[in-house]
Amino acid sequence: MADKHRLDLVVVGSGPGGYVAAVHAARLGLTVACVEKNPRLGGVCLNVGCIPSKALLDSSEFYHLAKDKLAGHGVQTGRVGLDLGAMMARKDKVVAELTGNVQKLLENHKVQIVQGQARLSGPDQVTVAPADGGKPQTLTAGAILLATGSEPVTVPGLAFDHERVVSSTEALAFDAVPKHLAIVGGGYIGLELGSVWQRLGAKVTVIEMLPQIAAGLDGQISRKLKQVLTRQGFVFRLGTRVTEASVKGKTVRVTLAGGDQAETITCDRLLVAVGRRPLTRGLGLEAVGVETDPKTGRVLVDAAYRTKVPTVYAIGDLIAGPMLAHKASAEGMAVAEIIAGRYSEVNYDAIPSIVYTWPEVAAVGLTQEQVKERGIPHRIGTYPFVGSARARCMGETEGLVKLIAHERTDRILGVHIIGPRASDVIAEAVLALELGAAAEDIARTVHGHPTFAEALMEAAQAVQK
Secondary structure, eight states, rough: SSTEEEEEEEEEOOSSTTHHHHHHHHHHOOOEEEEEEESSSHHHHHHHHHHHHHHHHHHHHHIIIIIIIIGGOOOOSSSSSOOOHHHHHHHHHHHHHHHHHHHEEEEETTTTEEEEEEEEEEEEEEEOOOOOOOEHHHHHHHEEEEOOOEEEOOOOOOOOSSEEEEEEHHHHOSSSSSSSEEEEOOHHHHHHHHHHHTTTOOOOEEESSSSSSSSSSSSHHHHHHHHHHHHHHEEEETTTTTEEEEEEEEEEEEEEEEESSSSEEHHHHHHHHSEEEEEOTOOOOOHOOOOTTTTTBBBBBOOSOOSTTEEEOOOOSSSSOOHHHHHHHHHHHHHHHHTTTTTOOOGGGGGGEESSSSSSEEEEEHHHHHHHHHHOEEEEEEEEEGGGGGHHHHOOOOOOOEEEEETTTTEEEEEEETTTTTTHEEEEHHHHHHOBHHHHHHTTOOOOOOOOTTHHHHHHHHHOO
């Protein structure tokens, strides 16, 4: 460009949407800067979201296996102990390694990394205020991409004190296993963190105002998940809301309303996990004319991720759609190509969702309820993992695969899995939806034996009767 100080693209936020967009844009020949307000790159996902939670889920699952399951395989371990400090240190090490990798990735692609709080100061300008209070720096670019992610939603009467009434961030770093962890919200975050602490010895009570947990799941899968988690020791209070919480010493008194009478329970930690909201505070959206949805706070964009200000784009948790890291990454790839002058898009009908409980839950496409609501003629095939040779060998036979296909065309409409390694098995179903495959295509594809993926093949064959 004529101005040597002018960049092609400034990305605000270095999470899975932002850093992917920055790297891909650099690969396409654009000059790029990435602004991050936190000391470490990687955003919520790498620092206080997906990665630390999965590290703790894996570690707690190993503890559970050693304590309760290895004896069934003939492995004698003796008395199993828990070193929570070592578990947390391992989690922190994983996070540090991955965030370090993001920095190397950006540096290797010549992306300028700028630390500080970003604010839009014009349709083509971002002013960055350093955390140390130094002189602000203004970046000028032909395009600006907002990818700042989201933050936990607060609930009236349940203000975070970050010690006893906590968000998911604090629940990833407890210094001791709670005796009783109460969780407000039966969504993915609450169920995953509840699984971590329940395996490590906590009593876990999940309070959900809706009549089912993980409400976005296929109804049959949601009911099965509740059944399995209840057997593991979870206590569910569905159709119940929390009206107030008060902290006294190391105890939290939680007032519940689920019928005609109020009820109070006590716990030593209360996790509020009722959802997340776009993190737009301090970005200066209004000053430059970027519009947001008054109900959700989401940034309004067109099909090319462009806001009302033609030079400003937004992706990830800031815009409509599921708040998923891989959704943000897909949008990051697409918007980089669009800004570089190419055509690109994201197929939102083929984005998987995963709950990392054990057994895992994974899904893509339409649920049975959605198919019925839309009046789509369909057939369903299911296959239980109890019939899977690989699942029997592993001793993990809980769950099933459910495949929904169009009655006339046999095109796959949705796949829903609860079972071992569902997060990996779902990838085949995502590819099938992306390619417009029929159930018969999966049914006739030769799958390795014995594998968990065979259950998907069996479900596809069940559609064919």
